[in-house]
Amino acid sequence: MDNNAYEAVKLTQELIRIPSHKYVENRESNVAEFIYDYCGKRGLEVEFQEVEGLRRNVIAKLKGNGTGRNLIFNGHTDTVPPYEMTIEPFSGEIKDGYVLGRGANDMKGALACMITAMLNIKNKGKILGGDIIFTAAVGEEEKSDGTEYLVKGGITADGAIVGEPANYGYALGHRGLEWLEIRIEGKAAHGGIPELGINAISKAAKLIQKIEEELIPKLKERQNEWMGPSVMNFGLIKGGTQPSTVADSCIIQIDRRYLPEENVKSVIKEYQDIIDQLMRGDSEFKAEIIRMDSNLMEEFDHAPLIAQPDSKIARTVYKVLKDFNKKEPNIEKRRGWTDAGVLSTYGKIPTVVTGPGDLKYSHAKDEKIPLVDLVNYVEIYTRIAEEFCK
Template identity: 60%
Template sequence: MNISDFYSKKEVVELTQNLVRIPSHKDVKNREKDVAKYIYRFCKENGLEAELASVEGERKNVYVYVRGSGSGRTLMFNGHTDTVPPYKMIIDPFKAEIKDGFIWGRGSNDMKGAIACMVMSAIAIKRSGIKLPGDIIIAAVAGEEEKSDGTEVLVKSGIKADGAIVGEPSNFEYAIGHRGLEWLEFIFRGKGAHGGVPDEGVNAISKASKFIQKVEEQLYPELKKRYNEYMGPSVMNIGRIEGGTQPSTVADYCSLKVDRRYVLGETVDSVINEYQQIIDEIKNTDDGLDVDIVRMESNLMNEFDHMYHYTDPDEEIVKVVKNALGSHIGKVPNITRKRGWTDAATLSYYGNIPTVITGPGDLSYSHTKDERIPINDLVDYVKIYADIALGFCR
């Protein structure tokens, strides 16, 4: 039996287009409400069991089920229904135009195309009449681009699965790990004074500079030693600094904002403590240093942290994904080691669900001014997802 006989290119293309045409970014009222309702209705109309679960207000997750006989593994497909805003796109963000073999529009690549593939794979399996021993669950979740509250709600509900797929664009590769993410602001306080008598003040910018130099001398070499085979190196980036008011005034304030990506073996506490140790060392010789470390609100989840993602390569879900991709592309698929943060971390770290990231599209198309997804990827990934389900749920 060929699962490709039970879905068409036209179906997956039209479903992707219809999802893209429903704006679901943070600036839309009720954000993912309308796209969640569309997915729910589409699944019900195509004979799938589906339910809506509250996330916040009228924002919903959609859970779709293909029930097995109860004797096999349960597989979860996870995809987020929100997108980043259209910003200054050079195409119509919600037209979902077909051109040059692509569907163009916001969310086509990240990641409504993947959700369309997940849904169509479930429909194809149901149409085929195959009765799997295990269950398939599709979780179309809200909020990944902001606080990941959709997957947080999903995990806190106690949902169980033996393996999961997160459908971020992967270019026919897969990932079993990525780094955790923390944004920190260092707030330096000084004492203002006239620029003509700078010794009467305490320059907060100078204090920040001293801290930066110490971090580069001491912490950077240590981070380079921390390397995980499936996540890459532990890193940090100083992304923004601002302080003072004018050249003729000693700066009484300086803010330093840092992006910190950490690997297995590190924690949020250990990350913060390393910075605090450097601050304490500076204070031993500079009692004028006054600085607070603040976890930035814009990066905080509701209750969880943006932890790292790691799944053991010997887990069954990893083997099944590797085989399914390999059979499709005719060679051993590559493991991606340079991913940004995804909901896979919440599933694997907090939900204890072995999780693999793979999906249609190419990461380089995400969040761009001309976001798009190859139509061939959509058609291919319906079969790949179905093959993963058929292999794993047995």
């Protein structure tokens, strides 16, 4: 393992050992300070961008000579909590060819590879035509406030890479994301005289059936070449208080993944139309739909990543991955939401998703990332930057 590759592995371990999930005081602040110091001490231009108190983005730059394209390397510093992990979540242990720990795969490994690739270019004494702008953003696992602040702060470039795990493939597009809650109102009564009440759970069942019969078939017909179909999922249903009481309330929570020709307003309207239809046919049916606060961004929506297959960044990533893999790289078409949607839709920056690791390890009880991926993605990111920024 050469020195550059070793540095990426070592840096991944160090980042894992700094917890940065939502239950940590000031969340990403400690890992952001570490990245700031690490980049600054190695000669990169580095600054903080305040998002919320001590929660700050880190922006590091390797300046070019002004004759080429500028490239963003984007990743997030937060992780999901460790929950019921079967390994020590913050050890950064190396075992059986993997680095283990929360955030190894999603996505501290990618952050380490991006930083190491920039230092790799710098240490060669090579000055590219354009700038490489590394952005370590807070909050992607929840409201994506970090990358929203980057865009609102005016960040711009000719292309961007978001380093979510891609198993040596890449994504040109992905669906937008909206979480909705439908609240059904009933009327409580004793279980011995249920006819005096209005059962909100029964009403919710009718609503679910109507959505499955009328809306879901329509979603299946909506297809996008780079994203797959428009989809939804009933993720949670909760109603009533106890078996002997008619349920006076019930909530349904929905995960909705939508295509570029759809938007939040049109998504909500489709559910509201079904609710209105049920209310017209049943005077006892009462329901309202709200956007879930836990998914709301400050001003933006969790918009789709708009595929731009003919963009320079898309062509560059394709060429580098094909040359590196010595075969056609896989284009992922049904991946989860990423901050690439913010950079693409609101920042108007052509963006591609590719990074070390495999999505199946993200958020896992034994989260890990292959050592070989960390080694290889330093080289892949280096080649992408050298080709794109020249």
